Amino acid sequence: MGAIRRISSEERLTTSFVLSAYAFEASPSRRVDEFPRYLPYHEGNRTLIVEAEGETLAAATSIPMRQNLRGAVLPMAGVAGVATHPLARRQGHVRTLLHQLLDEVREEGHALTALYPFRPSFYARFGYVGLPKPRTVTFSPADLAPLLRAELPGEVGWERIGTGYPAWREFTERCLRERHGFAVFPDYRDVRLRDDDDRWLLTARVDGAVTGAVTYRIDDHGGELIADDLLFTDPYARSLLLQFFARHVDQVERVSVRLAADELPELWLTDLAVHVQALTARPGSSAPMGRLLTLDALSGLPAGPGRVRVELTDDRWLAGTHLLDGTTGSLELRGGTATATSTSVPAATLTAAGLSALAYGVLDPIEVQLRGLGQVPADAAAELRRIFPRQVPYLFADF
Ligand SMILES: CC(C)(COP(=O)(O)OP(=O)(O)OC[C@H]1O[C@@H](n2cnc3c(N)ncnc32)[C@H](O)[C@@H]1OP(=O)(O)O)[C@@H](O)C(=O)NCCC(=O)NCCS
Structure with missing residues (x-):
């Protein structure tokens, strides 16, 4: 069966990273040389492996996160990097690993756990239940034209995420306190967004305080402005962010934005044509799952x-x-x-x-x-x- 043990940070390079690269990326992978760059973002994670005769058979990781449950911010174990060696699959390794991993994180004080499943029914047996998937809404910036003339309180800030990151992090901490279900990474993992620096950061601000924020990138002239999650505390903030996108009418054909599942973008403006989508498919495109541990x-x-x-x-x-x-x-x-x-x-x-x-x-x-x-x-x-x-x-x- 093999023995289970917790690995140290450095050991990831030759154990869990190797399995994850095979399980989740294009392969054979040339990226082995890049593995050390990712180590700091895994620093405080708990990674368990199953090992036999010096060979890593399976791995599973828990990220110490925080999540809002009906207004209370609680320690939540984000389970990730669950992978088994292709020759060792279907022997029960992940089942055993997950039992031990959840035993340990519960002992450590995590009241909740969440993950993105490869197959929901597998994790349903561990007591996880499906949570909604965010929607992706796509529209033409031309349809936002009425917003160009709108007088809105506040102003927008625009910078690279590499410089704007502290304001972004602070705002996501506010969302964590205010929005049910919202979860954030520990600092050492979250800063990867800052270090990769491959997004613009747009913020809505009133008297200097951030009231809305979104990160995005543009794929090409005449292409798409691809935004990540549109976060806002009120409709003024949302409109300020969309007003900025409206100014891209001669630059991109489409804008896409991720939204909480209870948002209704078709009600934002008259004559706004939207395509709202949430796709769940196995194994590539999953909705998250969560459960109580205590x-x-x-x-x-x-x-x-x-x-x-x-x-x-x-x-x-x-x-x-x-x-x-x-x-x-x-x-x-x-x-x-x-x-x-x-x-x-x-x-x-x-x-x-x-x-x-x-x-x-x-x-x-x-x-x-x-x-x-x-x-x-x-x-x-x-x-x-x-x-x-x-x-x-x-x-x-x-x-
Ligand atoms: C998906 C994956 C993690 C499963 O790992 P695994 O070690 O094979 O998992 P287990 O053996 O514990 O369980 C898998 C299945 O094998 C079955 N099984 C367990 N022991 C068995 C045994 N001795 N004989 C036959 N089947 C067995 C389990 O009951 C389970 O059955 P199910 O298909 O009805 O759910 C692995 O196939 C993998 O790495 N896939 C690619 C990456 C991936 O998708 N990761 C998940 C991200 S969340």
């Missing part, structure tokens, strides 16, 4: 006035019977025998994925039942719906 993640979250008894089943990390009480507006959890025998409160049985779906706000309790993620009678569904109102998470970080 119930501590739920304690104190803002919650509606419901009370329900939840029995957690079929999971390595979440278990027991708990009373979830949102009547004070702040979620309280109680375990123990008294709770387990109390019959006056509606009761549901949930898998880890079922509870995670409710906490992340992505499924209705009835959908949890329909998807086989729990047994949720109507009275318990009503309570759970009050405690965990639906809310669209926006993961943002791509790893």
Whole structure:
């Protein structure tokens, strides 16, 4: 089977990087010489490998990130670089690795974990549940013409990300505090954006404070202005950013921008023709998944006035019977025998994925039942719906 161990930073060059290059890039790879350049961006990651007779058979990495869950910013383990040697696949290596990796990061205090799956059903067995994929909206800058004449409060800042990075990082930290689901990298990983310096940074500012930001690049004259995530705190900021794009009408044919799944760009302007797309396909184009690793993640979250008894089943990390009480507006959890025998409160049985779906706000309790993620009678569904109102998470970080 091979032995599992955590590798040091330098060892990545000859173990996990080699497997990842084969699994995720064009190959045979000529980029081996470039591997050392990437080491600093992996510095604080936890990478486990399976090894036999000096050969690396599989690897999996956790990035110590932070994520907003219904207003609380919590430590989140971003799982990445999951790869098995082509001759060692389908022998259970990744299953074993993932158990150990999640044991360790949970022990270390990560309340949440998220990843981009090669196949969602594989990770569903580990209790992960699907989160929405951001939309990509494409439009012609000509359709933004009405914005050219708009008087908007504030101004835009325009620079390379290499110089503007501190303002960008600070603004994403604000989004982390304010937006459900939003996740950011640790500093050592995030600075890769600054160091690569292959994006423009556009910011909306009011009295010097950043209220919106987007990074982008242009592929060619007459081509496309390809923006990453359009981040903004209000419609003024969004309009300032789009007004800037409108000035590219004689330069590019199209503008594309990534947006949170609950944005409705067709309502931004009259006569704005948009193409909105979210493609999920296996294995190349996945929507993210996430899960709770401990119930501590739920304690104190803002919650509606419901009370329900939840029995957690079929999971390595979440278990027991708990009373979830949102009547004070702040979620309280109680375990123990008294709770387990109390019959006056509606009761549901949930898998880890079922509870995670409710906490992340992505499924209705009835959908949890329909998807086989729990047994949720109507009275318990009503309570759970009050405690965990639906809310669209926006993961943002791509790893
Ligand atoms: C996808 C990948 C990571 C899977 O790794 P792996 O070590 O083969 O994974 P496991 O063996 O633990 O599990 C894979 C499957 O083999 C099955 N399996 C495990 N042990 C087995 C055994 N002894 N005999 C037969 N099948 C077995 C598992 O049950 C699982 O079945 P499923 O297809 O029904 O889900 C690997 O194929 C890979 O590196 N692919 C390319 C890169 C990639 O896509 N990475 C994922 C990014 S998130």
